[in-house]
Amino acid sequence: MIEATLCFPLRGHDAEIDCEVLLIEKRRGLGEGWYNGPGGKCEPGETPRECAIRETREEVGLEVTDLEKAGELTFLLDDEGHTVCHVYRTRSFDGQPTSSEEAHPEWVSVGNVPYDQMWADDRLWLPGVLEGKTVVGEFRFEGGEPLDEAEFVDHDLEWDVSL
Numbered sequence: 001m002i003e004a005t006l007c008f009p010l011r012g013h014d015a016e017i018d019c020e021v022l023l024i025e026k027r028r029g030l031g032e033g034w035y036n037g038p039g040g041k042c043e044p045g046e047t048p049r050e051c052a053i054r055e056t057r058e059e060v061g062l063e064v065t066d067l068e069k070a071g072e073l074t075f076l077l078d079d080e081g082h083t084v085c086h087v088y089r090t091r092s093f094d095g096q097p098t099s100s101e102e103a104h105p106e107w108v109s110v111g112n113v114p115y116d117q118m119w120a121d122d123r124l125w126l127p128g129v130l131e132g133k134t135v136v137g138e139f140r141f142e143g144g145e146p147l148d149e150a151e152f153v154d155h156d157l158e159w160d161v162s163l
């Protein structure tokens with residue numbers, strides 16, 4: 001199974017109207033053209049936390065620290081494990097988000113996340129993650145590779161788990 005990560009940097013107050021999340025518009029690869037958090041596949045020998053920090057640096061030039069584990073998501077494609085994705089959030093970072101070949105960063109109000117331009121499952125778990133909850137989820141897709149062209153058919157979520 002592919003091991004991957006997502007990191008959601010947050011800034012502002014906890015109240016929904018004030019708080020913003022750094023999303024990227026993905027410019028290539030899986031999920032191209034959609035919004036997501038910075039992240040990507042783990043390299044050999046790398047921990048998911050190290051991967052999330054590296055991917056955020058490579059994609060948007062931000063040095064994130066104090067990552068809090070917020071979720072563990074398993075994506076099944078045609079009943080086989082395809083990707084396990086480790087989800088982090090953080091309020092600690094240095095630098096200014098900068099566009100790269102892979103990603104165009106954008107601060108978005110957490111009440112205004114463009115779920116209609118994201119993976120179909122994100123509206124089910126990302127709001128809770130941005131509110132500070134933890135989640136373990138399983139998401140079933142059907143229709144063959146690539147995952148981002150398969151159909152999202154079913155899910156199972158457990159909240160407030162210890163990760």
Ligand SMILES: Nc1nc2c([nH]c(=O)n2[C@H]2C[C@H](O)[C@@H](COP(=O)(O)OP(=O)(O)OP(=O)(O)O)O2)c(=O)[nH]1
Nearest residue numbers: 004005028029030036039040041083085119121122
């Ligand atoms: N928000 C969200 N992200 C997902 C879903 N499924 C899924 O693989 N991802 C994430 C995990 C990874 O961060 C990212 C895919 O990895 P990636 O960005 O490295 O993919 P890529 O094909 O561009 O890889 P690369 O060749 O550039 O290394 O998409 C999903 O359903 N929702």
